[in-house]
Amino acid sequence: MKFTPPSEATNAFHSSEMMGKDMVETLTWVVDKFDACLDHREISLLLAKGEIRKGLLKLNVGKNVRVRILTEITNENVSEINKIMPSAEIRHLDNIRSNFVVADGRQYLGYAFSNIAQPQGLSTNTKAIVEAHQFLFEFLWNASVPAEIRMVQLEKNLPVEKTEILYGQENIVKHFLLDLKYAKERFDSCTDFTGPSLFVDSPIWSDYAELPKRGIRLRFITEITRENMKYCEKLLKVCELRHLEKVKGNFGIIDGRSYGAGSSAKEGEAPVQLIRSNIRAYVEQQQYFFETLWSKALPAERRIEQIQRGTDEDFIDTIKDPYEVQKLTYELIKISRVEILIVFATSNAFLRQVRAGSFKLLEQAAADNGVNIRILSPSNKKILSFTQRYDKSTFKFHNQIKVRHLKEDLQTKISLLLVDKKYSLAVELNDDTKDRTVDAIGFSTYSNSKSTVLSYASIFETLWRQSELYERLEELNEELRLRDVAQREFINTAAHELRTPIQPILGLSEIVLKSNKDEDLKEYLTIIARNAERLHRLTNNILDVTRIEGKILRLDKGMVDLDNLISSLVTEYQTSIEQKKIGKVRNKNDDGVNKEDKDLFSQIHYSPSADVRSVMIEVDKDRIIQVLSNLINNALNASNKRRIVGNDEIFPIKVSMKKDNSSEEITIIVSDRGTGIDKSMNGKLFTKFATTTDGGTGLGLYVSKNLVEAHGGKIWAFNNSNGRGATFCFTLPLKTVAGRLSSEI
Template structure:
């Protein structure tokens, strides 16, 4: 049955009956001269490829030189049929195409309803040659054709599991927000966000975004990195602080998940916020400057993509901003350190100048008293002046050496000689030298006791001279403060001996992976006052008015250069202080 509508040479027909439709289509294929465009759903493709009369009609049309374009949805179920059709037509894929229509020579349009199965033949056909209507449908087909992808690409996606890349421009704020929340909710590994405008998260409608981020923060598998504009950071933290969770000082709940954020430098703020999820999806959102805080359309033009090149570009932008922020922070910290260093250097120079002036002043004044133009009353006075000059010259020489050592430590240029030596014998030699000098001192009443816990030999590899310097500094301090303590109480303790203990022992790490030497030098002097303890090993720190405050600093530098540690503590019951240091032992 056929119903026709005619207008001059233009005609529109409705043809009914499956056999009639088949005969009409196969006959009309013979009249097409140059071009045939077909749009078909995924089920109708089966009829073109497998129903013999239709296939023969299409094949003969192709053989006559007619260009055939077929637009359909290629699926894993119809892929073989589509491959067959590729031999006679240019086939392209578009998702979710519905209905079936064709246009011959851009002048003859026909369409059938959507079918529900491959075995169901259409029972109605609309055929029209009305020019305006055909042109409209041809334009519609061409638009779909431009949005489609090649059959070759779609077949590869199906057969090899390749994910199709896309770039979508969106101007619908509702859709943009839905995509953003969906991406964040489904993140599995990494979330990178640049918040360039506080409008994006400033209103109640977007609390969902913050809530999702809070949940993802608790996911141990997801790393979150965010870059904020200066105003956005405050807005985000204000929103997060509304939640009744345990917060750190930044407003985020404590979590084992890596969460980092940085502040964007103003010149880097482009007004575009960027989301990159799992290195696979990107969403860039322009803020809408015309929207008020109460409006929902605060999202401007947006771009959504899974294109690898696009996503990698956004990752590079994020990493560049992150790196620049890190470098900026490091530069600020370096400037602070430089200012502090300049201050310390000035204080060092001022203190060093003062320390140098102390021995130089008596040397100059006393030396002038020994000039030929002045007379010395007797030899005893002469010898006394020379002795003072020599003593201050030695003090000056010692200070110069200490200052040189300080310079080497701070510039990391202290060259250590490497040799293996027995620390037990070395300590015995040092003690012997001090014991001998103490015997001839009628004022000091000090005894040095050495204990090596039964160990007759302990080998250490390092600079022997520098290790001696450490022992000498610590032992000199112990003697000096023990002597001072005795003299302040000499009416009571004149006949008592002050004892200094040197204890050496061997120790190992908890896993027995390495052994080291532990040395303790213990005195029963006045101890270390609480104000001095925190800065004990810093330059020019001393409780001795006659000391330069460099010995402990230098000792620390030497011990650490050997891979050891040094520390001190007061003894119980206010009975002096103990200094400890470790050195790696030499084991063949």
Template structure:
């Protein structure tokens, strides 16, 4: 079929004729030559010497040669070899038939046929194999344009052949070996570490596992004996019950001992991170993971029932092991290790920043406390000596704010002790009656500005024994039975708790009553602070004793958190509830009696 306006289209028969046509098409191409072919055609191309020479000359002329083929495990060798004759080769599944489109020609054939005999580089093409012996050849511009668009669509959907080859080779190289023989697992670990790696990562699920691995297997000595310097990262998960501090890090340079031949030097960095709070990463307990050169790993599970201190050989610790080889299957372990390793650095930076802040706050609190004491002491001394009410009023303002500042610095210092878990109570015998009478009198200065009234009440086994309706005017009653009022506690910190609760009640009460009720039982004493002011927001009530839990613009949000920790340090508990009638809030806490 011949159309002067649209070029020539014809069918060519014969294997040699078709081969010559392919060579001619490549030779006449001026710009680009593209082929799409199923995987079966690739081995045949290996033996088409004339066509390979034509491709080579076309590349030398600057022709762009592109191929879309199906890469299979049977043709990987031929794809690798043939890629040198193309500008780029891509892979796509589901290709049927072969077609070529260039700037001058279109050629289309059906699928290459052959029998069940295999095609490989060593044996050549089986005698009974043959390519299809008919081909459509066309110089029609319309057909060439149409097929070029179709090829471009396929090209965009295909992936680089090198990626497909890499994926298939990784799968072929993947090994999974599950071992339940402890001695075999130990030998595998030894061989893995002695396989001259450039990089070794070790993850231990606990300090105990690391220490016993070092004691029985001497892993650091093995790592230091390499001829060339390698990078070693050791990550140890810890918890608060273990002797090593969480997130402690040590940089160790280990040099081989004299007598080892040859001498080597390895940089071994050990980091420890607390496993509590780790997210999106799970490590089984009693486990060690070794990763070498990012493509081999060995996971060892240790026997949980063994007494590690009595074990004399490393293999006695081992229960089982799983060896994996191949970049793809090892990748999840690599990513998890890298994430944890990076997290230790972040934690270290945060801890350093927090420690600097704590040191500054602690120093500032101490420096503030020193000048406050003489200000407060001298103000109280002057207050007791002057008679002018106006001057007394001004001094009351100084005394009230000095006390607030004193309490704030004490709160900051105690917060630091609580966070560092070094809070120590100085318990002593306290006579609650005079102690609380004096305390409530001191707190009266807080209540004065808001016109609130303070009451103090004592009960013993639910029986009222003292009821002080006006703590400002009431004086200590002589001859009371002290045995009812004795409690063992840290006097300074008990004052802090009550002061905070009374101050808190005063903030949310106007022209109302604040009552302190002390209930003494056989085994504990309960302190309650009632107010008739505003109720607590139901949203904040469950987290009231958390640090910085407040919806108010008054205060720091530390007072109740400190109260909770001090009460619990005494062995008691603290809680709060809204009053039904006449309204307001009740804060209560208990302290065990130590008679």
């Protein structure tokens, strides 16, 4: 039968026959869903009517209509419910008193029953009424229990699991007293510091105090303070009482089967809102929480004794909630009375607390309580700008707030807050890129343990002293730097001034030597020229040292045939030796060893490997000659020292060059059979002023090392394995080193 909805209309019924007929007619045209809300009596009456039961069965089997029935399932109607469960979704709701049907979301049927009058009914398709009751049905349906669960409860005589919210202090007290009446074994309570007054100064006290007489165990957790101690002492007479620092929440559990939690309340007043639940899983969870807190709590007797003596029990708490950590930070600053010590893990940690308002609280603590505050933190421009005001005498509390800056090697991953050497808060840094503290921190530990707090205080004092030393060292380093700059400028100026008169002395003495035939005069002129040459090399070395240390030494690179350069230099040395004139040109090494002209019982041999002949390399030609000349002069000097009077033995000096294909380098080697490297030079051979000679300055090898490294190479030396002489080596890259060409070093 097809249903044709009329215009909106409402009809009233005044007998059960008329209502039954209307219900049967509705069942004939429903095509989508049939929702019925019936009390425990009406469900039995309707299902007892054969036509209605058949109509319901046809909806599910023949038409595939969704049938939902909401009722109160009791022992009296459970058999009728079982008959229609295969063809309908059925749910249970305690104490339901409504009787209505919504068909296809467009027709409403409502019924009212009375013991003294005929049943009354209403049928309407008025949209507003239908939608209102459809909404009501959905709300009740979502709050109900599936019939299968309810039937198990009836079979095993279990209470209906539900959660409800109670409002109003009188209503809450009434239900609380009712719960106490039905308690059988135990009653566990956990409240904040206001809880004891609620129990003692309220209508529930007399009933609560009577529970132990019925054999019921009472356990109570709260924060015992000086203010609520009188209530706690009274509680202690009837229950087991324990103290837990800063405990939050107000809840109770009766017999492990019923849980209640109230909103925060004023002292001595009941809460205005209470959640009650007997859902087993939820109650068991809350019971577990209570047992955990109970195991950590302190017996009330000990806490009361501490308050009376003015002492605190040691504790160490781990805090996971970052919001709780920030809140605790504020509270600790507010309760400070003597001193606050802070270590920030990073500069960002410092700035996050500036944004969070902690520094305003610190300044307030200094103003209100005269608290002295010391802060250690890494620094940056923002922090330096922010903390400058604490250094100014115009700042009101500049003597109370001190900030020092940590160096990187003193930084940690933990920020510390120490208050009055009584409390410590250590906060782990989790993600330093975050803008807010609550997003940046991880676990935190909060403690009043004396050993813990004093250990942190000792660490702080150590860091404070070290930061003070660093600041002083920085000041001294700056003074030394300025002195060093002035000294280098003076030496540079002096070297330039010395070189100016040396040039004409060398030039004129050379001219006179060539033109003068007087042997005695030649000897004097030779001495003058030799010492002028020595002074010339010394001033050049000094200038090179100042350029190196001032990072202004420049290389003038060009393509050079290195084999030809070395060969020419060695030939020049060998010719000078053979002519016994090395003293006129290069008989002094760069360390300035002073020797008279004499026969040098040495020979210089150059033997490059075949693969380096005619190799072109990009270097500063004059600087490479300077390095190689210095090494050859040192070798000649060492060989000459080895000479034994009356012994004409020749001590050859070998210069060689080879190519390393794997590293693309050229290695130049100068080896002698002289006295070798003194053991005292180990580790400092290429440093400034390192020398074992009486007249040397120890600058030659230092300059050579820097020139080689400026080319991208390296230099080293070692004594020969046969115990005679030493070998010096340096490398030059075959490829141009990026950024080195004509650049500063």
